[in-house]
Amino acid sequence: MLLIHCPYCDQQRAEIEFAYAGEAHIARPLDPAAMSDEDWARYLFIRSNPRGRHHERWRHIHGCGRFFNAVRDTATDKFEATYQAGKPRR
Amino acid sequence: MSGLRLDHGGRMDRRRPVSFSFDGATYQGFAGDTLASALLANGVMLFGRSFKYHRPRGLLGAGSEEPNALVSVSRGPGRHTPNLRATGVEVYDGLVATSQHRWPSLKTDLGAINDRLGMFFPAGFYNKTFMWPRSFWDKLYEPVIRRMAGLGEAPSEEDPDHYAATYAHCDLLIVGAGPAGIDAALEASGTAKRVILIDEQDEAGGGALADPALWPWLQESLKDLAAAPNITVLRRTTAFGYYHDNFIGAVERLTDHLAQIGDGAREKLWRIRAGEVILAQGAIERPLVFAGNDVPGVMLASAARTYLHRYGVAVGKSVALVAAHDSGWQDVFALARAGVIVAAIIEVRDRVAAALLAEAEVLGIPVKLGHSVIDVHGRLAVKGITIARNDHSGAARITCDALLMAGGWTPCVHLWSHSKGSLAWDDALGAYVPDQPNEKVRCVGACSGKWNFGSGLVIDALPTPRDQHRIKAFVDFQNDVTAKDITLAVREGFKSIEHIKRYTTTGMATDQGKTSNLNGLQIASQALGRHVTEVGLTTFRPPYTPQTFGALAGHAKDDLFQPTRKTAIDGWAEEHGAVFELVAQWRRARYFPQAGEDMLAAVNRECRAVRSAVGIFDASTLGKIEVVGPDAAEFLNRMYTNPWKALEPGRCRYGLLLKEDGFITDDGVSARLAPDRFHLTTTTGGAARVLNTMEDYLQTEWPDLDVWLTSTTEQWAVIALQGPLARKLLEPLVAGIDLAGDAFPHMAIREGTVCGVPARLFRVSFTGELGFEINVPAAYGRALWERLMTDGAACGITPYGTEAMHVLRAEKGFIIVGQDTDGTVTPNDAGLDWAVGKKKPDFVGRRSLSRPDIVAPGRKQLVGLLTDDPAVVLEEGAQIVADPAQSIPMKMIGHVTSAYWSETLGRSIALALVAGGHARLGETLYLPMPGQVVRAKVSGMVFFDPAGARLNV
């Protein structure tokens, strides 16, 4: 079970307090109506799925309730960083 | 009969004899014995039959590495534990153990025919043989394999034991209480660190338990540890898995060793988070690979020393040693000093240290350097061995009743590998040793490759003049894999150890190859002509030793498997004989049968009451979210398909929620209480998911919106009053709200009091009748319910459950998200286009509604189905075809999502998802069912009161 640092609580807590929430930094397009079907499908379905550094979202669902971003290595499961939503990509 | 109890020595308590049974025979042992040592002391050498060839097997080791001596222990119904290692079963008075894999008996086992047919059981046998013909599987292969193979028997009764679980946190966790682990703990004893020292055995000490010279040190050390307030020592506790961030799973066995078990938990699961971990798991001795190395009585030299010193048992009266490592010499020296005859030392190496030779001479032990064992005589027990020089000359026979093997040592890197620490090959040890850590962990003692056992030769299989392909020289004892199997796999083209492992099954048994992996690797390396490090290394995975499902499940079973959520009115329903069903985690009343009623009769009566008088329904489980803030309307406008900004305070709206992919995910009626305050409802099962999704958008996409979301599901008790008499019943109890039809129309909300209790009163209907949903603070729910029951008695008030609710809503064509939709249904598919705000530029999922797949013809659409025979109620899930005469497999064009007997209409009704359904109105479709094909016509979804006349009264 991982230990995850919540950047809002500023605490290292056990994984069971958190919920995974998919890849990070995929902003909802501001004007979906202006997008082509292909671009919209890419937004909906295509994810980077890397081996290695992965930017992803977690929610401290049984803690402060906040969504935040993290960089985790998908091969080693090591967290490189966690940071608040809205902060620049690490 | 060869093993025997010596009249001195050992750590068991000779003043406390115990009596136990093995395969029906009664034996005596002492408290402190394992089943292995006690049986050995009674001369028992035969412990089980092997997995594939059913060969007689005895003890190979003395610890948790034991691959052969697997036994079952029974202590009453549901308390049958198979596949226990006899070396780890502590004897107690009345212990009942049996051997496994024998039929009809251990000494006469019919499966042993497999052994003589060995040439027909090569590597990959199962893969090669049982592929064809298919029809042989059910009648021949599977029943035969099932009886002959498999490890032990699972108990058929429910486990009556219970299991505990705990979390623990420490600064330092030490795994293994041998000398290295104890030293590490002593070192930390003077510090402020919280320390946990874990050991799998009944007694701490590890290797020191087999070395009387260390016993005074051990006693002192354990006393010091017991006195140290910061150190917790857990015995009979196996650290079975090492997980991320120094999280270690361990199981403590609490009662399996007791003659009398009380009410306490049988085992306890420890989930330990450690600041630092020290692994002191020791090393495991390696067998040597030669013909007959599995005959009962052939065992590891270190095990013989353990039986001698720890249990006062000689493994034989006259033993021989075959060694490639110095440590075996010391082991037989110890036996010789204890009075056991050592018939010979057969040493594979041509030269050994002069001190060893000198000691052997002093003890009068004949030594054969540069020799190997080429055969073992005896089938149920060792009777003798044949040896030969390594150049194959000079074959000679030696009589002995046990043969000890000293093949060198393998550091126990299992947990290290779980933690993803890297390994480095050590040519001198012929083993992998821990290299770079991946967690805050280090290895100490023998598991780091540092030991004082002397040195040895790394060898694959012993030289033999015999045809390697006609002898059985075992590598993996538990899975019956021989050296020949591995060389055959290599000849057949397998190059990676991962493939060789799976093809031959070496290392894949419950012992994960503790004694076999390195020998298998050496043999594969020789056969491939490549260095071991180029052959690869298989991965150790948890659990280190098999653990019970009970320990892993812990408290999470029966009533504690998951919480059962109950409404404020649940107690009333229970007292009034409700039949319950689980909806998500909620327990809901499904129907309220009266004397003599089955479900259909009860539901029909409940439906009649709602349509003709008034029904009362506990709707408290509906998800509820309070949405507050200046941007609340803007937020809901973006989330839901329909427009919210223009909704006036005091009005309700049916809201449809999509995912971004355009598919329906939830729905519910919501109310605007004030310009900046909404009372949302969601489906019972979707409440948490909807709140999470809304929080997600609010926090990450639109953080500029000033809105607060609060779950209020459990704050409100919700009582639905539905039926033509609902208003009449409610009116006298309400203050501050005018219930008249024009003042309080359908889809409106008012705040006031009901029976003096503050209430949010919805005028809504999920039944098609005049209806109200009364929200009162949960604590008042049951009192209000009881008052309504009392006051409503005169007008025939009838409690109804979820089943009647389903029927009533289906009659009106109201969908249930998750039943009539399945995550691939759009608003258009569900006939809910009216709920989509065409003029809204955007909302969650809107863009997807024009995706090519979503607008393509032929999508499955929700329609009504009316069976030609009105008495036939379709089965939910039944598949629909257009042409029942087509050949099988038929083309299925849809399925039934809801189907009921409608008491109101006096016939069956159904909803179904059908390809191109909206264009099929009036078409006859077919449902092939067992014994008949049901005909049904496609209809609209609203079966009752399509104009809604009954609502607007």
Ligand SMILES: [Zn+2]
């Ligand atoms: Zn937090």
